[in-house]
Amino acid sequence: MGNEMVIGVDLGGTHMRTALIDLSGNILRRQKTATDISHGVQQTTQRLIAECRAQMVAAAELGGAVAGIGLGVAGKVDHKRGWVIFSPNLPAMRDYPLGPEIEQSLGLPVLMENDANAFGSGESWVGAGRGIPNWVGLTLGTGVGGCLILNGKLWNGDDLGFVGEIGHLIIHPEGPPCACGLKGCLEAHASGSALLHFVADAATQGDLTSGPLYELWNDGKLNAREIYHCSVAGDPVAKKAFSRMGWALGLALANLFTVLGIRTAIIGGGVSAGWDQFIEPLRKSLAEHSSMLVVADAVIQRSVLGDDAALLGAARLVLEHRSLTSI
Ligand SMILES: [Zn+2]
Known part of the structure; x- marks a missing residue:
């Protein structure tokens, strides 16, 4: 499939950041908005879905298509099911099926990792840990x-x-x-x-x-x-x-x-x-x-990637998942 892209998300207590990333790890477009969980978990999830949708539109405008979404979330996560178990920065998001909710709304595979693991994945892909x-x-x-x-x-x-x-x-x-x-x-x-x-x-x-x-x-x-x-x-x-x-x-x-x-x-x-x-x-x-x-x-x-490490690492999860499932 030509011109595939992935969306990387870094979900923090203050901001949610999303980026449209190509298969070589170049960031094509990034967005940042307030997380503001004070109106409830559902509303935060809907905002995140809207941010991802905007990135999908941008991908289409660039002549590409989004293959999946990778999420980096602080705290304890069940990466197999895509659930947030407990996030110290988002205490309202306890035992919450964030991955499946996004997957259902957008019809794309969603992968999730703890944010420090996403940092590691990003730095090892295109950062200080490369090679x-x-x-x-x-x-x-x-x-x-x-x-x-x-x-x-x-x-x-x-x-x-x-x-x-x-x-x-x-x-x-x-x-x-x-x-x-x-x-x-x-x-x-x-x-x-x-x-x-x-x-x-x-x-x-x-x-x-x-x-x-x-x-x-x-x-x-x-x-x-x-x-x-x-x-x-x-x-x-x-x-x-x-x-x-x-x-x-x-x-x-x-x-x-x-x-x-x-x-x-x-x-x-x-x-x-x-x-x-x-x-x-x-x-x-x-x-x-x-x-x-x-x-x-x-x-x-x-680190050489700074704030981008977790975004890139989250995006890389999608590529790794796909290469595993296509074997
Ligand atoms: Zn301790």
């Missing part, structure tokens, strides 16, 4: 997502609805509380929220009493980007927050590399923009916690 058979992926955002690419394929484990949850590796059992309910996870050290909590704790404990970082906290305007700017400007508390992040990431990667016998990590997500503030502590910690690996052989790379 690298084995690597660990991390997405640093409000939380920490993870994925494993082994033998060139996304590792799916036993299909339990979660896999590659590197953000919930416990790296300090007595450490700070994590959103998952446990203590001391990587996410509680290396996410955007971990940076915020670190600074807020310093302020409430009297370790941060003045300066721009204190003012931001005091005015309720603290965010990861501002903490980054304060760290670059030399604020010791902001620097400590980023060096703790690097330490935690290095420790987690040392453990993963040792277990898997691999040496490459690709790091993306919005908070990875703070790279220059955490990469040295990360490398130092990786070296300190590695007994088998020749640390000079380790490759720690940044």
Whole structure:
């Protein structure tokens, strides 16, 4: 069939992004709209269907046809049935058959993955992971997502609805509380929220009493980007927050590399923009916690696709599914 295209969707708590993508992984057209789940799950689903329909019209205008839709959704998903089991950013979408609903409305196959897995799939298709058979992926955002690419394929484990949850590796059992309910996870050290909590704790404990970082906290305007700017400007508390992040990431990667016998990590997500503030502590910690690996052989790379990784990875699911079913 000539001029086929696929639709990639990245469904987040704030925005839903869709893209029309060709079979070589080029984005032909993209759209972004507010998710706004306050009017209910049905309305959000209808908006997403309308966005996909608009992409199908655009495909036809380009002389093509859409072969399927790939969805990347944060949280626990049943990728075999296309159900959202639980999404922390979309709590109303619990045990919800999002994939089948879209499939029924549009008459196209719909594939679904967790957003961090979609990131891994996208980076390995046309991004930093291209041609690298084995690597660990991390997405640093409000939380920490993870994925494993082994033998060139996304590792799916036993299909339990979660896999590659590197953000919930416990790296300090007595450490700070994590959103998952446990203590001391990587996410509680290396996410955007971990940076915020670190600074807020310093302020409430009297370790941060003045300066721009204190003012931001005091005015309720603290965010990861501002903490980054304060760290670059030399604020010791902001620097400590980023060096703790690097330490935690290095420790987690040392453990993963040792277990898997691999040496490459690709790091993306919005908070990875703070790279220059955490990469040295990360490398130092990786070296300190590695007994088998020749640390000079380790490759720690940044994502090259940025926000597009999950869109492209979701789209790739459709192509992989089709090549499997056509055998
Ligand atoms: Zn956790």
